[in-house]
Amino acid sequence: MKLDEFGLIRTLTARVPVTGPHVVLGPGDDAAVLEALPDERVLATSDTMVQGPHFLPETMAPFDVGYKAVAASISDIAAMGGEPRHVLIALGIPSSIEVDFMESIYDGVGQICREYQCTVVGGDVVRTDGPLFINTTVLGATSRPPLKRSGAQPGNLVFVTGYVGSAAAGLDVLRSSSITAKEDAAFLTAAHQRPKPQVAAGQIFSLEGATSCDDISDGLASELNEIANASNVRMRIQTQRIPIHTAVRNLARVRGTDTLDYAFYGGEDYQLVGTASPFQFARILARCESIGISVQQIGRVEAGDGVVAEFPDGRLDVISAKGYNHFAE
Amino acid sequence: MKLDEFGLIRTLTARVPVTGPHVVLGPGDDAAVLEALPDERVLATSDTMVQGPHFLPETMAPFDVGYKAVAASISDIAAMGGEPRHVLIALGIPSSIEVDFMESIYDGVGQICREYQCTVVGGDVVRTDGPLFINTTVLGATSRPPLKRSGAQPGNLVFVTGYVGSAAAGLDVLRSSSITAKEDAAFLTAAHQRPKPQVAAGQIFSLEGATSCDDISDGLASELNEIANASNVRMRIQTQRIPIHTAVRNLARVRGTDTLDYAFYGGEDYQLVGTASPFQFARILARCESIGISVQQIGRVEAGDGVVAEFPDGRLDVISAKGYNHFAE
Incomplete structure (x- = not known):
């Protein structure tokens, strides 16, 4: 034709x-x-x-x-x-x-x-x-003041919507022949191919006075570093709080990879990461959950710079912005 | 780097x-x-x-x-x-x-x-x-009603800003080794490489109630046909009125090509073509000329359809929209 x-x-x-x-x-x-x-x-x-x-x-x-x-x-x-x-x-x-x-x-x-x-x-x-x-x-x-990356303040909580790492795990499923349960594969490939932008959550964040926000397009590590840099603060993340779907955990086990690699460096989840005071966060959480949007606190904002991960065993690690970067060589 | x-x-x-x-x-x-x-x-x-x-x-x-x-x-x-x-x-x-x-x-x-x-x-x-x-x-x-392609009415005049065909002639100069006077070449290549969109003219057209407007990106023939189709009218163009720069005429003479081919089918001039009642056109002309924008009447709108060119010898010809078309094969 x-x-x-x-x-x-x-x-x-x-x-x-x-x-x-x-x-x-x-x-x-x-x-x-x-x-x-x-x-x-x-x-x-x-x-x-x-x-x-x-x-x-x-x-x-x-x-x-x-x-x-x-x-x-x-x-x-x-x-x-x-x-x-x-x-x-x-x-x-x-x-x-x-x-x-x-x-x-x-x-x-x-x-x-x-x-x-x-x-x-x-x-x-x-x-x-x-x-x-x-x-x-x-x-x-x-009609509200737009959310920026630059407003995070020490004492704020850090939170994300939905699950992170699913899109990257979905890409792994699509590219490899890893043994994956059918329902896991369906969830992960959908996360990669048909991501759902968190418009309603962003509006609630803005309405309830979140101090910063970014969408997770280049991986959680990259976006947390952007907020930390723009706001001149440190983001302290408790790794065990990061919402990672069971399907990602299952895939990581089968492939012998680290679940946190998907979460920190995967990208393309198009979830939102934001900061707010504890009081604001409580209102954000209530409003989001009341319409079925899951929001999870994953850490705190501190004085300092960069992003620090706190592991369950008490170990600390600096998380650099090595999310997907088209021009890194 | x-x-x-x-x-x-x-x-x-x-x-x-x-x-x-x-x-x-x-x-x-x-x-x-x-x-x-x-x-x-x-x-x-x-x-x-x-x-x-x-x-x-x-x-x-x-x-x-x-x-x-x-x-x-x-x-x-x-x-x-x-x-x-x-x-x-x-x-x-x-x-x-x-x-x-x-x-x-x-x-x-x-x-x-x-x-x-x-x-x-x-x-x-x-x-x-x-x-x-x-x-x-x-x-x-x-803040004014936007100019569309669809408002031309029988009895309106048809007019264009600046010169048409210069950008296409400039491309010919750049691609060939035609003998061109230095100042002609400079004018024509500038028309091709650094076109000047007619923002002030468009605002005057809109302020003074032009009935339709289009920019000449795909050639005058194509844009006239678009206005004719969208407005359900015929555009009758007097070819000797079309403003064609001397540099284009000189180039056409050297190359043995038809000046009107540049004007009708050249494209990328980013001049404006519009229609207005004679009274509106007089005001448009006065306002444009007072700030140094040249506007030239090139024809009339009639009942009917399509674009008809009227040559100096009285001959009429239908001008089809065969301006540059990326998907024509």
Whole structure:
């Protein structure tokens, strides 16, 4: 099936939600026109995934590529405590790729947009002689002061949503032939392929005065170090408190690896890590748990710098930011 | 020089304006935080340029790549009558490319941002095994009804800003060894490498009630057809009125090509084409000329469909939208 550029964009756009609140003019003209409400501020973030460094056909179906690319950007909006609203997609397409492959990517985009009440307001599809790439820009809004990395204070508690390390373990399952129970494999691969950004949690953090927040895209170690650096504090993490799913523990046992490696250095969980005073944390915990979002305290903020892990046997260790880094060599 | 991802982004970000009006929080956190003024609507557009289909090292220095990529998106905001404000950049970088090359791209981004009072509020740099690509998202704003493609009415005049065909002629100069006068070559290559989006003109069009507008990115033929289709009208163009620079005429004479081919099918001029009633057009013309922006009437809107060219000898011809199309084969 051959399509010209405009026909192709029409075909793809038909698969995603394009109308909704705050959209004055959707895709199809030179630029989208979006409503900004009084008292709100606009949040903007952009992410790019390239086949090769970021995903492989063996581990990510085209649907997953579309889903996860948008998830990564929605997660950035979540980490600011905002509401994601609008998505712009740019696809770089090798000539070997057929229209149905692009449609599947857009089906994934459409699925996550519907789950998070977002609309696709712009898109661009270009040819490339290189590997597939997808760039997502997500615009959001918040009427509250946005959560930053720089507000953590000594005496605050450190906490995370959900489980960490699951996405990295999922990638290991997809890449290897480790013996994994069926339900473990399903949980882990879903964590890798269809991560769920923690938008509701971010809004609760912001509403209840969390002092800092970051999403766990590059691994817990990396994000904790970012908050520590931006806030000029030390994060002291009690390793036995880190929420690691049984499926990850089972996989680590089978593979003879360290569960904490998944948790600290895995990345792509798109959970949130934040800090708040104990009083604020109690309110965050209550609100989150009341709507089914799990939040776990994993440590404390202290005067100092860096990230220190406290092991069950009392041993301490500095945790450096060696999460996934595209340019480390 | 080896840099990790965060170091690289810091180095690049230092070369572009990151603070300015409407920026609450610039690059460096999960998402940028931008001010939306009451009564304003947000405009959003995204474009991608890939080495190979969109530019070649022989015709575009890295500085030009950065400059032109942002120009393309600013031009979309101009075509809506808006004010461009914020830029997000995503670079896909082959491993062969050095940091100073990326710095030059960012210098080009910084240059156009300064020229148009835009700030860079986000960025992403990723590795690719394929050719260089750059994705730009530009956010803008307008307090007026945005200009669309769909409002042209029979009896309106059709007009364009500046000159058309210059960018395509510039590409020919860069790719061939045609004998060109030095000043002609300088004008034409600048038109190709450093196009100037018509932001002020777009705002005047919008203020004075132009009925439709589009930027000339895919060639005048293509954009006229888009307006005709979206508005359900016919555009009747008098070819001798189309503003074509002497340098283009000279080049066409040397190469034995048709000047009108550059004008109709060249693309990438990033001028604006619009429609308005004769009364509105008179006001647009006066306002534009008073600040040094040239606007030229090139035809009329009629009942009917498509685009018809009227030649000096009275001959009529249908002009199809065969401007540059990435997926035409």
